[in-house]
Amino acid sequence: xxxxxxxxxxxxxxxxxxxxxxxxxxxxxxxxxxxxxxxxxxxxxxxxxxxxxxxxxxxxxxxxxxxxxxxxxxxxxxxxxxxxxxxxxxxxxxxxxxxxxxxxxxxxxxxxxxxxxxxxxxxxxxxxxxxxxxxxxxxxxxxxxxxxxxxxxxxxxxxxxxxxxxxxxxxxxxxxxxxxxxxxxxxxxxxxxxxxxxxxxxxxxxxxxxxxxxxxxxxxxxxxxxxxxxxxxxxxxxxxxxxxxxxxxxxxxxxxxxxx
Amino acid sequence: xxxxxxxxxxxxxxxxxxxxxxxxxxxxxxxxxxxxxxxxxxxxxxxxxxxxxxxxxxxxxxxxxxxxxxxxxxxxxxxxxxxxxxxxxxxxxxxxxxxxxxxxxxxxxxxxxxxxxxxxxxxxxxxxxxxxxxxxxxxxxxxxxxxxxxxxxxxxxxxxxxxxxxxxxxxxxxxxxxxxxxxxxxxxxxxxxxxxxxxxxxxxxxxxxxxxxxxxxxxxxxxxxxxxxxxxxxxxxxxxxxxxxxxxxxxxxxxxxxxxxxxxxxxxxxxxxxxxxxxxxxxxxxxxxxxxxxxxxxxxxxxxxxxxxxxxxxxxxxxxxxxxx
Numbered sequence: 001x002x003x004x005x006x007x008x009x010x011x012x013x014x015x016x017x018x019x020x021x022x023x024x025x026x027x028x029x030x031x032x033x034x035x036x037x038x039x040x041x042x043x044x045x046x047x048x049x050x051x052x053x054x055x056x057x058x059x060x061x062x063x064x065x066x067x068x069x070x071x072x073x074x075x076x077x078x079x080x081x082x083x084x085x086x087x088x089x090x091x092x093x094x095x096x097x098x099x100x101x102x103x104x105x106x107x108x109x110x111x112x113x114x115x116x117x118x119x120x121x122x123x124x125x126x127x128x129x130x131x132x133x134x135x136x137x138x139x140x141x142x143x144x145x146x147x148x149x150x151x152x153x154x155x156x157x158x159x160x161x162x163x164x165x166x167x168x169x170x171x172x173x174x175x176x177x178x179x180x181x182x183x184x185x186x187x188x189x190x191x192x193x194x195x196x197x198x199x200x201x202x203x204x205x206x207x208x209x210x211x212x213x214x215x216x217x218x219x220x221x222x223x224x225x226x227x228x229x230x231x232x233x234x235x236x237x238x239x240x241x242x243x244x245x246x247x248x249x250x251x252x253x254x255x256x257x258x259x260x
Numbered sequence: 261x262x263x264x265x266x267x268x269x270x271x272x273x274x275x276x277x278x279x280x281x282x283x284x285x286x287x288x289x290x291x292x293x294x295x296x297x298x299x300x301x302x303x304x305x306x307x308x309x310x311x312x313x314x315x316x317x318x319x320x321x322x323x324x325x326x327x328x329x330x331x332x333x334x335x336x337x338x339x340x341x342x343x344x345x346x347x348x349x350x351x352x353x354x355x356x357x358x359x360x361x362x363x364x365x366x367x368x369x370x371x372x373x374x375x376x377x378x379x380x381x382x383x384x385x386x387x388x389x390x391x392x393x394x395x396x397x398x399x400x401x402x403x404x405x406x407x408x409x410x411x412x413x414x415x416x417x418x419x420x421x422x423x424x425x426x427x428x429x430x431x432x433x434x435x436x437x438x439x440x441x442x443x444x445x446x447x448x449x450x451x452x453x454x455x456x457x458x459x460x461x462x463x464x465x466x467x468x469x470x471x472x473x474x475x476x477x478x479x480x481x482x483x484x485x486x487x488x489x490x491x492x493x494x495x496x497x498x499x500x501x502x503x504x505x506x507x508x509x510x511x512x513x514x515x516x517x518x519x520x521x522x523x524x525x526x527x528x529x530x531x532x533x534x535x536x537x538x539x540x541x542x543x544x545x546x547x548x549x550x551x552x553x554x555x556x557x558x559x560x561x562x563x564x565x566x567x568x569x570x571x572x573x574x575x576x577x578x579x580x581x582x583x584x585x
Contacts, residue, residue: 058469089474097471107466111484120480121470166466173470 009072011036011177011208012057017066019052019232026052028232029066034225036176039209041219041240044229045255050212051104053229054181057210058099059092070099071176097125100170104182106162108154114141114165115150122172133172140168144198160191164198171202178202180211214259220244228252331532335523336539344519345540351436351505351515356498358441363448370453381449388446394507397439401511404430436508444501451497455490456482488559495552499545506541516540 012034019027026049034040042050055061056068059076068075076092077084087095109117118140119133128136141147144164154162163183170178180199184192196218203209203222213219219226219240226243228236236243236252247253321327335341369381388396404426411423430438459482467477509518516537524533 060465060468093468093471093473095471096469099469101466101469103462103466103469105462107460107462109463109466109481109485111488121472124476125471169470 009036010034010069011038011071012040012210013067013069013072014053014057015067017053017056017068018064019049019056019061020064026232027056027063030229030232030234032227032234034208034210036208037206038224039203039211039222040225040227041223042210042212042227042229043214043216043219043255043259044227044235048229049232050229051181054179054210054212057177057179058096058101060101070095097121097173098176100173100175100178102163102166102170102178102180102183104185106154106159106166106186108162108166108169110154113151113153114146114157117154117165118169118172121169125173136172137168140171141165143171143201144168145194158191159187160194163187163195167195167198167202177208177210180209180213182212182214184213184215216244216256216259228255230255328529328532331529332536332539335533335536338523340519340523341516341536341540344514344516344537345544347433347514347519348502348505348516348540349544351433351440351508351513352498352502355437355440355444355505356501358437359444359448359497359501360494362442362445364452366445366449367452367456370449371456385446385449388443389450393439393443393504394510396443397436397507397511400430400439401432401435403435432508432512435511436505436513440501440504440508443504444497447497448494451490451493452486454493455486458489459485488556491552491556491559495549495555498552499548502544502548503541506537 010033012032014030014032017027017030018025030049030053032040032053042054044050052061056063057070057075062076073095074084075095076087078087079085108114109120112120115134115137118137119128119130122128122136123130123133138147138150141150144167146161146164146168149157149161149165154165157165167183183199184195187195192215196215199209199211199218200222211218211223223240226236226238226240227234228243228247230251235249236247243252244256247256322329366381366384369377370385372378372381408426409423410426410429412421413419413423414421463481463485464477467481468474472480505515506517508515509521512518514522520533520537524530
C-alpha cells in the first residue's frame with residue numbers, strides 16, 4: 001500500500017536553516033519537522049526569529065543555508081545535478097498557493113469586499129467560475145461565522161472579523177498547510193477568542209498548522225508540539241504540556257514564566 | 261451604530277439616578293448655557309482695513325480710463341479666442357495622456373529590480389525635472405536644425421527603414437505636445453511611484469502568500485490602491501499643464517494665449533485681452549477641479565477615514581483602524 005509512504009513525508013522539514021540580515025544572524029541553524037495533520041506551535045521572545053522562520057516556509061524570506069522542504073519539495077529552489085537553481089517567480093507562486101498564511105495585521109485587500117478578497121486567488125489560480133468561487137467564499141465565511149459580512153469592506157470590520165476573513169481567504173486555496181504569524185497579537189483582548197475558536201476548529205478538522213503565537217492556552221490545548229525559540233535557535237522542544245510544565249532549560253523557563 | 265446605542269443607554273442610566281440625589285441641582289444642570297462670547301476686536305479691525313483696501317482697489321481699477329472693460333465681453337466668445345480655447349484643451353489633454361503613459365512606465369522602471377531600467381528611469385526624471393519647460397519646448401521646436409530627417413534606422417548602421425523631413429513632423433503643435441508631455445511625464449513618474457510605494461508591503465505579501473504572481477499582484481492589488489492616492493496630485497498636474505500649455509505660444513502654437521496675443525498685437529488692448537484669457541483659464545481650471553473632486557469621491561470607495569456614499573452599508577459597525585489601511 002502507498003499510504004505509509006504518503007504519511008511518512010513530513011509537511012514541513014527544516015534542516016539547519018540559517019538566515020542573516022547583514023551582520024545580524026536571525027536564524028542560527030533551525031531543525032524542525034512537522035508531520036501531516038500536526039499543529040506545531042512556536043513561541044519565544046520577540047526578536048527570536050520565530051516569524052522569520054515562519055516566513056521562510058513559504059519563501060517570503062529566503063534562507064542563506066540549510067534545506068527547507070514542504071511536503072518533500074524544496075522551497076524556492078530546484079536541485080539539479082547537485083546544484084540549486086532558483087525557481088522562477090511563477091513557480092514560486094505555484095508553490096506558495098499550496099500553503100496558506102495568516103498575518104498579524106490581517107493584510108486584507110483594502111479595496112475589495114470580503115467576498116472579493118476570498119475569491120481573488122481561487123478564481124484565478126484554481127480556475128473556478130465566478131459562481132463557484134462565490135459559493136465557496138460564502139461557505140467559508142459561514143464557517144468562520146461571518147456569513148453576514150460578505151459585502152462589507154475590510155475597514156468596516158473589527159480586527160477579529162478581519163482576521164477571520166483572512167483565514168477564510170487562505171482556506172479558499174485549499175491549502176495542505178496553514179501558517180499563522182501571531183494571528184491574535186494585533187487584536188483587542190475580547191476579540192482573540194473568536195479567532196482562536198476558528199483555528200481550533202481547523203486543527204480538529206485535521207489541518208496541518210504552524211502557529212507562531214503568544215497564546216499559551218492555545219499552545220497547551222490545541223498544539224501537538226511546542227517549540228521555544230530564542231536568539232535564532234530552538235532551545236526547547238516537545239509536547240506542549242511537558243514543555244510548559246517542566247522546561248528543561250533556564251532560558252525557556254524564564255520566558256515561559258513571563259508570558260504565563 | 262452600536263457606539264451610539266451604548267452612549268444612549270449610559271446617559272439614560274445617569275438621568276435615572278442623578279448623582280446629587282433626585283431634584284437637587286438637576287434643574288441647574290439642565291438649563292441652556294447662554295454665555296457672553298469672547299470678543300475679538302483685532303479681527304474686526306483687520307477685517308475693516310481689508311474691506312477698505314479692496315474697495316479702494318476696485319475704485320482705482322474701475323476709474324482707470326485707459327482700461328476698457330467693454331472690450332472684455334466683446335472678445336470673450338470671439339471665434340479666434342474660442343479656437344484658442346479648443347487648442348489649449350487639445351494640447352493639455354494629449355500632452356497629459358502622453359505624460360501619463362511615460363510617467364507610469366518610468367515609475368515602474370524606477371521600482372524595477374533591473375538596475376539598468378532603474379538608472380535609465382532615474383536619469384530621465386532627473387533631466388526633465390531639472391531643466392525649464394520653456395527650454396525643453398524651444399529645444400524640441402528646433403530639433404530639425406540638428407536632425408533634418410527623422411526615421412527608423414537599424415542602430416549602428418546606415419540602413420534606413422523609414423524616414424521623413426523633420427519640419428513636416430515637428431510642427432509647432434507636435435513639438436509642444438512632445439515638450440509638455442515629456443516634462444510632465446517626469447513629474448507624473450514621481451507621483452505614480454509615490455502612489456505605488458504607499459501601498460503597504462503587507463498587501464503584496466498577502467497576495468504572494470496566496471500564490472498570485474508579481475504581475476497580477478501589481479495589476480489587481482497594488483495599482484487599484486495606488487491610483488486613489490495618486491489622483492489628487494495628478495489632478496494638480498493636470499491643472500498645472502493647463503496653465504503651462506500657455507508656454508506653447510512661444511513656439512507659435514495658436515492656443516489660448518497665442519490667439520489672445522494675435523488680437524492684442526493689432527488692437528493694443530493688451531491687458532483687457534489678458535483678462536479675457538485669464539477668465540477662460542479660471543473657468544477651465546475650476547471645471548477640472550470639480551471633475552477631479554467627483555473622481556476622488558468615486559475612488560474613495562472602501563477606504564477608511566473617507567466619507568463614502570454607500571450609506572446602505574453604514575449599518576455595519578465601523579472601527580477606526582490603526583496602521584495598515
